[in-house]
Amino acid sequence: MFEKIFENLKNKAPLVHNITNYVTANDCANILLACGASPIMADDAAEAAEITSICDALVINIGTLNSRTIESMLISGKRAAELGKPVILDPVGAGASALRTETAMRLINEIRFSVIRGNASEIKILCGGAGKSRGVDVSDSDSDSDSKAVFENAKRLSSLTGATVAVTGKTDFVTDGIRGAAISNGHPLMKRVTGCGCMLSSLLGGFCGANPDEIFDAAVCAVAFMGLCGEYAAQNYVGTGSLRTGIIDEASNMTAEKLNRGIKIEFRQ
C-alpha cells in the first residue's frame, strides 16, 4: 500500500499551497521539496483563492495567525473544498489563546478538512474538551494521558468533522472514524527541533495532494515518513541544530523500500 502512495507523490510532484507561520515556513518548504512535492507560500486574501485553485492541496497552519491571514485561510479553505482538493489543518496552539481556539473552531465549522493534525492537547480542545495546551506544546497531563483516551479523542473529532485526524505524540494515531492506526516511528529528540509538527502538516499536503482518493492511507504514510526521517536522523545525533538538517536530508533520501521496511504500524479500531 505505502509504495503506491509514495510513488504517486514522486510521480505527481504535487503543488502545495501553504498558509502557514513564519517560524517554520522555510522548513516546510524544504521538506516538501525534499519529498518530491513543490511548495508555494501565499497568505494574502487578494490571491489566496487563485493560488489554491492552481495547487493540488492546501495546508492551513495557524502558528502565527493574524486577522489578515485568518481571512485568507477561510477564503482558500472554501475554494479548495469547492474544487474538491485536500485541505489540511494544523491548529497550532489551540487552547493557548481564545484567538487560536476560536479560529480553529471557526475553520472546522466553515471548511471541510481532509486531515486535521495536532498534538493531544490541541485535538482534545477541538473536541470541545476543557483542556489547556502548554503554549504550542502538549500539556504534561495530556502527554501522560493514556493512549486510549488520545485515540478516542481523535475518533471523536473525526466523527464531528468528517476529517481524518492525526494526533502526534509518543505514539501517533491516525483515524478516519472507521479505520485506525497507531504508528510508533519517530524519536523523542524531535521535540527539541521546532517545526516537526508543521513539517508533517505540510507533508500531509503533499501526500494527500498526490493521493486525493486515499486520504487515510496518505495520512498514515506521511506520519510514518516524518517519524522515520526523525528516527534515522537521530541515529547520527550530535546536537539539535544538525538534527534539523538531518531530518531534511533523510526526507530527500527516503525511498518506498526504506519506508516499507521502517514503518512501525498497528491497525486498530
Added chain:
Amino acid sequence: MFEKIFENLKNKAPLVHNITNYVTANDCANILLACGASPIMADDAAEAAEITSICDALVINIGTLNSRTIESMLISGKRAAELGKPVILDPVGAGASALRTETAMRLINEIRFSVIRGNASEIKILCGGAGKSRGVDVSDSDSDSDSKAVFENAKRLSSLTGATVAVTGKTDFVTDGIRGAAISNGHPLMKRVTGCGCMLSSLLGGFCGANPDEIFDAAVCAVAFMGLCGEYAAQNYVGTGSLRTGIIDEASNMTAEKLNRGIKIEFRQ
C-alpha cells in the same frame, strides 16, 4: 574583470535593503553576510524610504507579498531610483496569480530597475507573454523551451525596461540588451533547496551595490557566484538539508581565484 567586481564587494561591504518573503529571508541574510555584504530586512512603509536611503542597494522580492508590503516596495523602489542606487526585482511567482503578475508589472512600470531576475516563466510573463508559471517554479513547457527563446525574452524584457535581465535555469542568461552572457554553472540539485533564486537576487543586491557603475558585470558575477556555490556544495551531497547549509558555507569560502577558475561563461549577442 570578475576579480575586481568581487574585490569591490569585499572592500565595500555594501548594506543591502531587502523587502522580501518570510520563507527564505534567513537564507538571504546569511548568504549576504557570507559573501561579505550586510543585510537589513525592513518592510514597513513608515521606514521603507529611510532604510533605503542608508543602503547601497535595494532588493524587492514578491515571494509573500501583501498590500502592506507592496506599498513599501513602491516607496523604497522610487527612493532608490531618486538616489541612483541599484534596485533588483525578483518577481517570484509572476503568472501564478493576478496579484503577482500585476504587482510585478506595476513595479516595472513605476521603478527603474537595475536588474530583474527570474525563471524562464516569470521573465516570459513580464514580457507580456501569455505563459503560466507552475506556482513559484518554472513551467515544464518553459523549462524545456529552447535556450534561444529564453534568451530572446530576456533581451526583450531588457529593452522594455532598461534593466539588465538575468534568467536562471539549466543555463543562466544575463543581458543588458547589448551584451549577453550564458553561464552554465550551478547544479540540478539546487532546485530541491528553497530559496536559491531568492538568495541570488539578494546577492545581486550585494554585487551591484558594490559596483553600481558595472551592473552587467556585477550581475554576471553574482549569477556565477551562486551557481558555483551550488556546484561546489553538491560535490559533498548527502541530502538537501545539508546542501542548503553547504551553499552558505561555499559562499563564505569563495575567493576571486575560485570564482575565476570555476566560472563557465560564454558571451553572446
Added chain:
Amino acid sequence: MFEKIFENLKNKAPLVHNITNYVTANDCANILLACGASPIMADDAAEAAEITSICDALVINIGTLNSRTIESMLISGKRAAELGKPVILDPVGAGASALRTETAMRLINEIRFSVIRGNASEIKILCGGAGKSRGVDVSDSDSDSDSKAVFENAKRLSSLTGATVAVTGKTDFVTDGIRGAAISNGHPLMKRVTGCGCMLSSLLGGFCGANPDEIFDAAVCAVAFMGLCGEYAAQNYVGTGSLRTGIIDEASNMTAEKLNRGIKIEFRQ
C-alpha cells in the same frame, strides 16, 4: 552561581513569548528549545496579552517591526509588567530609522524592562546619544570606541530605565547600574551569522524566565552561554552555514560544568 541559574532553566523549562522578526524567528525558537526552554511566537494584538499571561517571560525584538506588531509589543509588554514577568528588549536597528528609534524609545518609556540587549550603537542611541547605527550592525566608530565608553553608556541606560543592560560586541558588558561584568566569550565569526544577537535576546527570555529574582546573574549567564556556543562552534569552522548549525548544536549540548569552565568574566563597577 551559574550552575544554579542554569539548573533552574533546565528544571523549569520556561515558556518564552517572542514578538520578534521573521528573519531569525526559526533560530530563536531552535536555540530556546536547545537550551531547555519552550518558545511561542505570537504577534497579533488579539492574543498578545493572553499569550504573555501563560508564559514565563516576554522577548520584544523590533527587527521587522510594523504598526500591527508594535501595538502587540506594547500590549504584551504592559501585561508582562503587571504580572511581574521578565521582559527583554532587543532594539534591532535603533538609529537606522526614525521608526526604529522612536519605537524603541516608546517601548522603554511605557514598559519596565528587565533586560535591554543591543550592540554599542543601539545602546548609545537609547541613552539619547546622537550616534547612528550601520543598518542593524554596530557603526564602525561605535565598534572601535573604547570599552570604557561602551560600559558607561550601558550604566547610563540602566539608570535611566531600571533595566539590566547587556551590550554585545568584542567584549560584552552587563550591568544593572550597581553590579557590572565584562564577558569575553564569543568569536568574531559570529558576526557573519545572522541572528546571534536575536538568539541571545531570546535566550535572555529563557534564563530570566527561569530566574525572575536573579535578573543580573541570569543575564550574565545567558551572555556567556551564547558566547560559548559561538566559541565552541567556531572550533570546527568550515563555513558560516555550518557555523549557524553548530551554534544550535552547542546550545543543545551545553552543561553547567562546561559553562562554568568556559566563562571568561571580570566583574567591574
